[in-house]
Amino acid sequence: xxxxxxxxxxxxxxxxxxxxxxxxGAEPIRALREKALRLFAEKGLxxxxxxxxxxxxxxxxLREMAPLAGKPDARAIAEAKKNDLLANIAxxxxxxxxxxxxxxxxxxxxxxxxxTISMLADALAKDPxxxxxxxxxxxxxxxxxxxxxxxxxxxxxxxxxxxxxHITKPIHIRHIVTGTSPLSVFGRVLVKAGKKxxxxxxxxxxxxxxxxxxxxxxxxxxxxxxxxxxxxxVQAEGDRAIHLSMTIxxxxxxxxxxxxxxxxxxxxxxxxVPFAFAGKGVRAAISGATLLRNxxxxxxxxxxxxxxxxxxxxxxxxxxxDDESRGVFQGLIVVRPDAxxxxxxxMSAALLLGEAAEMDNKPELEIFADDVQxxxxxxxxxxxxxxxxxxxxxxxxxxxxxxxxxxxxxxxxIEQIENAKIRDAVMNLASGWLxxxxxx
Amino acid sequence: MALxxxxxxxxxxxxxxxxxxxxxxVKAGEVHAIMGPNGSGKSTxxxxxxxxxxYEVTGGTATLEGEDLLALEPDERAAKGLFLAFQxxxxxxxxxxxxxxxxxxxxxxxxRGDEELSTPDFLRFVREKAKELNxxxxxxxxxxNVGFSGGEKKRNEILQMAxxxxxxxxxxxxxxxxxxxxxxxxxxxxxxxxAKNRGFLVITHYxxxxxxxxxxxxxxxxxxxxxxxxxxxxxxxxxxKGYAAYDNAx
Numbered sequence: 078x079x080x081x082x083x084x085x086x087x088x089x090x091x092x093x094x095x096x097x098x099x100x101x102g103a104e105p106i107r108a109l110r111e112k113a114l115r116l117f118a119e120k121g122l123x124x125x126x127x128x129x130x131x132x133x134x135x136x137x138x139l140r141e142m143a144p145l146a147g148k149p150d151a152r153a154i155a156e157a158k159k160n161d162l163l164a165n166i167a168x169x170x171x172x173x174x175x176x177x178x179x180x181x182x183x184x185x186x187x188x189x190x191x192x193t194i195s196m197l198a199d200a201l202a203k204d205p206x207x208x209x210x211x212x213x214x215x216x217x218x219x220x221x222x223x224x225x226x227x228x229x230x231x232x233x234x235x236x237x238x239x240x241x242x243h244i245t246k247p248i249h250i251r252h253i254v255t256g257t258s259p260l261s262v263f264g265r266v267l268v269k270a271g272k273k274x275x276x277x278x279x280x281x282x283x284x285x286x287x288x289x290x291x292x293x294x295x296x297x298x299x300x301x302x303x304x305x306x307x308x309x310x311v312q313a314e315g316d317r318a319i320h321l322s323m324t325i326x327x328x329x330x331x332x333x334x335x336x337x338x339x340x341x342x343x344x345x346x347x348x349x350v351p352f353a354f355a356g357k358g359v360r361a362a363i364s365g366a367t368l369l370r371n372x373x374x375x376x377x378x379x380x381x382x383x384x385x386x387x388x389x390x391x392x393x394x395x396x397x398x399d400d401e402s403r404g405v406f407q408g409l410i411v412v413r414p415d416a417x418x419x420x421x422x423x424m425s426a427a428l429l430l431g432e433a434a435e436m437d438n439k440p441e442l443e444i445f446a447d448d449v450q451x452x453x454x455x456x457x458x459x460x461x462x463x464x465x466x467x468x469x470x471x472x473x474x475x476x477x478x479x480x481x482x483x484x485x486x487x488x489x490x491i492e493q494i495e496n497a498k499i500r501d502a503v504m505n506l507a508s509g510w511l512x513x514x515x516x517x
Numbered sequence: 518m519a520l521x522x523x524x525x526x527x528x529x530x531x532x533x534x535x536x537x538x539x540x541x542x543v544k545a546g547e548v549h550a551i552m553g554p555n556g557s558g559k560s561t562x563x564x565x566x567x568x569x570x571x572y573e574v575t576g577g578t579a580t581l582e583g584e585d586l587l588a589l590e591p592d593e594r595a596a597k598g599l600f601l602a603f604q605x606x607x608x609x610x611x612x613x614x615x616x617x618x619x620x621x622x623x624x625x626x627x628x629r630g631d632e633e634l635s636t637p638d639f640l641r642f643v644r645e646k647a648k649e650l651n652x653x654x655x656x657x658x659x660x661x662n663v664g665f666s667g668g669e670k671k672r673n674e675i676l677q678m679a680x681x682x683x684x685x686x687x688x689x690x691x692x693x694x695x696x697x698x699x700x701x702x703x704x705x706x707x708x709x710x711x712a713k714n715r716g717f718l719v720i721t722h723y724x725x726x727x728x729x730x731x732x733x734x735x736x737x738x739x740x741x742x743x744x745x746x747x748x749x750x751x752x753x754x755x756x757x758k759g760y761a762a763y764d765n766a767x
Contacts, residue, residue, distance in 0.1 A: 462570070467607040468617070470567050471677060472595035472625035481620060485611025485660075 090121050092142035096261075097228045100145075105201065105208045106230050112212075113227035116219060123221050129349075132405040132437045133376040135221065138345045139319055143259035143291045145229075146175040154179055156255040162283045162313060162506075166498045168249035171234055175254055176262040178232055182251075191242025191274070197233035197265065207235070210267065210297065213325070222321045222349065226263055226295045233265035236278070240271035240301070247277040247309075247496060252294055254284030254315070264294040270304040270332075277307040277496055282322070282342065284315040289344075291319045298326040298334070302356060305333045309499050311506065314342035316371070323349045330356030330385075337494050338365035339503050340375050341510050347376040354381070354388040354416070364393040366487040368510045369402035369434075376405035379423075383416035392423040395490040397483055398434035399514060405437045410451055412444040419446065423453040428460065428486050430479075476515040483511060518583060520545045520716040521566075521685050526577035527741075528565045535561040537741035538577065541718075543685065548717040550727055552752060553738035554760035559720045560604060562738075563689040567601040568594050581685055595621075596628035598684030602674040602691055609661040614673075617661045618643060622680050646679040650706040668699030675706035686710070687718045692726040704729030724756035739763040 086094075097114055122139060123130035149157070157174040171194065172182035178196060185194055201207050211230065213223055238244055252264050268278055278298075284290055292314065300306050314320045320343040328334050340346060352361060367375050381390050396404040406425040427436035438455035460482055468478035487507055494500035521543040528536040535558045543549050553559050565572050566579055568591035579586045581597055589597065609617065622642070623633040634642060647654050652672050662670050671691055678686055688707065692700055707730050711717065719730055727735070727749065735752045737745040737760075744763060745751070 463607055464609055466569050466591060467603065467609070468621075469591040470595055470601050470603075471617075471621035472592050472628070472681060473621050474592045474624060475590070477620065477624065478592075481612055481617070482609070485609065488611055 087122065087136055087140070089139050089142045093225060093228075094118055096142060096145050097225070100229065100231065102231065109208055109212055110228050110230055113224045117221065117224040117228055120219050120221065120224070129378065129407070132407075133345070133347050133374065138374070139291070143261045143289065146260040146262050149174040149177055149179065149255065153255040154182065157182060157253045160251070160253050160283060162251070162281050163249060163279060163311060163499075163502050166247060166249065166279065166502050168247040168279055170249045170251060172251045172253060173232065173264055175256070175260060176232060176264055178234065189242070189244050189246065191239035192244050193237040193239070194248075195235045195237070197230070197235060200235035210299065211265070220323070220349065222293060222323055222347070223295060226265060226293050226323075229263035229293070230265060231263065233267070235267045235269070237269045238271055238274040238276045241273050242271065243275040244277075247279050247499060249279040249281065252280070252282045252292065254290050254292065254318070257285065257288055259289045259291070261291045262293070264292070266294070266296045268296070268298050268306070270298070270300045270306045272301040273303045274301070275305045277309070277499070279309045279311070279499060281311040281313065282320060283313045284318055286315040287317055288315055289317045289319070290315065291321075293321045295322065296324045298324065300326065300328040300332045300334055302329040303331045304329070306335075307495050308334070308336040309494055309496075309503065310336075310338040311503065312338065312340045312342050312346060312348070313506065314346070316342070316344060318343040320346040322347070323351070326350070326352040326361070327355045328353065328359040328361060331358040332356065334359070334361040335493065335495055336361070336363045337490070337503070338377070339491070339506060340365065340367040340377070341506065343373065343375070345374045347378070349378045349380070351380045352382065354383045354385060354390070357385045358387040360389045362391040362493060364391075364490050364493040365395070366490040366507060367394070367396040367404060368487065368507060369397065369404060370399040370514065371402060372400070373402045376407070378405070378407040379409065381408070381410045381421065383410070383412045383419045383421065385415055386417045386419070388416060388419045388421075390421045390423070393490050393493065394425045395487045396425070396427040396436060397487055398427060398429050398431060398436060400431040401433040402431065403435045403437075406455070407439045407441075408453065409441045409443065410453065412446050412449050412451060414445045417446050417448045419449040419451065421449070421451040425455045426486070427457040428483065429457060430460070430483070480511045480515055484508065519543065521579070521581055521718070523579045524577055526565070526579055527575045528561060528572050529575055530561070530572050535572075535741055536565065539738075539742045541736070541743060543716040543718055545684070545716055546713045547734065548711065548719060548730065548732045549734045549736060550719045550721060550732040550752060551736045551738050551743075552721060552724070552755055554763060555722065557738045558741040559738055560689055563601055563687045563720055566687060567591060567599065592624065593628070595681065595683075596625050600678050600681055600683035600686045602671075602678060602686065602688045604690040604693055606662050606670040606674055608663045608665075610663050612661050614657040614659060614661050615643070618657070618677065618680060621677070625681050643680065647676060649709060650675055650679060651702060652676050667694040668696070668702070671695060671699065671703045672706065675703055675710075679706070679710060684714065685716045685718070687720065689720050690722060691719070692721055692723060700726065701729060724752045727752045737763055
């Protein structure tokens with residue numbers, strides 16, 4: 078008799094398996110989904126004994142799966158219509174409400190030459206390589222968020238920028254949740270940036286406060302040789318939401334990627350960024366600002382993988398923690414044997430405003446090449462009393478003086494955004510967070 | 518009425534007594550100098566008057582135009598018209614000089630019941646004051662005091678003084694770290710700001726600053742109190758004889 082040691086399945090694990098296996102669907106998505114679901118059934122949700130999830134124990138934080146969202150009704154669409162997050166960045170909008178594409182809140186007309194935007198089902202019919210991409214860039218590695226996202230694959234969008242096309246108007250993918258009852262929402266976005274192309278992708282997440290909804294979205298970036306891609310993400314989910322997401326990047330020779338993430342929302346959030354330097358001479362800047370209050374928990378996990386020579390990576394993350402919030406930053410830089418002349422610098426700085434706030438910083442370097450420059454740093458501290466006194470001695474009241482210093486702290490990260498309109502809009506959102514704080 | 522009136526002021530930092538019953542009266546229009554050996558409590562006096570929270574006031578009073586300074590927050594003291602020019606002005610990376618100055622000027626104007634300045638009005642105001650004080654505006658394009666030379670930092674303090682239009686100015690060892698040319702520029706700036714309705718308290722270890730900012734009254738401070746008061750000639754006497762006579766005073 079074989080003795081089989083198996084962990085007890087949690088309620089959420091069982092609910093995921095039941096709900097997602099009941100989804101209808103056609104090939105080839107069906108095969109992908111079934112495979113992912115089998116993997117999830119085997120491995121389950123990660124917990125604190127899984128190193129990559131040490132600080133964000135999903136078995137504890139995600140007790141139950143909220144019911145799968147249905148098609149948004151007229152009321153949901155009317156509610157989403159009022160959503161004005163990043164409304165003034167002059168972008169082309171692609172809107173998903175409760176996980177479903179809503180044409181009337183999107184603008185797919187008059188696409189620039191070289192830009193193709195397709196819904197997942199249509200794209201699959203045209204591109205035989207797509208299933209492979211949807212299955213993940215590193216299928217050998219298990220990630221529960223990715224497995225669940227794949228097991229729930231249904232709606233999604235594929236943005237294809239043809240070789241040489243310069244798309245100046247930002248493309249804004251909006252994931253909006255509406256309503257007053259808990260629901261689970263999934264989403265997948267693929268961006269294929271062709272050789273020597275240029276584009277700016279914005280992704281935003283928002284939803285109602287006081288509703289325990291759950292979102293799981295994956296953004297996959299495939300960046301060809303010499304392409305230039307800017308990605309800005311704003312996670313402003315409602316205050317009871319659980320937000321799980323990934324940005325998976327693979328960058329080809331001499332490409333340039335800038336990625337920025339503003340995180341202010343959700344009760345619990347985890348964003349994982351596996352980024353592969355898949356060609357020579359890739360330059361990537363990955364940065365973010367995370368602003369937390371109350372009991373919010375936000376986890377930012379990077380896995381930067383230099384496989385080929387001459388790559389340059391810059392990571393700058395700023396986390397502001399008020400009240401009893403908890404921030405996690407895990408940043409891994411891997412430099413493989415062939416990745417000589419890699420230049421990697423990673424910095425995570427946290428500002429603790431609340432006495433019960435907590436920051437877990439875990440920078441890691443794994444270097445297998447001998448001619449590289451890599452540095453990482455992590456700092457955690459409170460506002461400097463001498464700086465505050467200097468400002469107050471000039472007549473600036475305490476809260477305002479604090480706001481100036483906090484703004485200068487996260488401003489350095491927001492400055493990394495290339496597009497001025499988007500940068501200003503993100504700065505406004507962050508300033509709004511500060512203004513709310515000053516009112517308390 | 519006295520502009521600044523300090524009576525029997527006592528203060529300590531981390532259980533160490535620094536001010537031990539200090540008395541001082543500065544009237545509007547007067548420039549007072551406080552000189553004294555290192556460790557006599559000169560800088561502590563300036564910080565206590567400005568409201569730094571590392572210091573605990575254990576006795577005595579300090580008033581500005583009759584109002585209890587010690588009961589006010591540092592920013593309220595600034596709004597009432599107290600200004601401290603720091604010995605070591607602090608660098609604030611990430612905060613633009615102009616943002617800082619505009620926030621300070623408008624915060625103070627608001628508390629004084631004046632209308633806040635619009636951006637163009639503010640820029641005009643800064644340009645005017647910087648010109649009067651011979652200050653190159655280029656340094657204001659950088660974050661507050663970041664990468665400033667010692668002289669630029671002190672000039673920036675004087676510019677802030679001019680913009681905030683205080684009643685009572687305390688200069689804490691403004692001469693420290695300055696060469697003679699920078700010292701002259703700073704002193705000229707202070708002299709321009711001398712006015713009938715404004716008082717100055719110039720804290721210094723050396724007499725040379727007082728050649729350029731000529732005081733009406735000179736005090737000698739030792740061991741936390743004023744031990745001697747005289748005219749400008751007292752500064753020259755100290756320069757000639759040193760502080761040895763005061764090390765055991767008080």
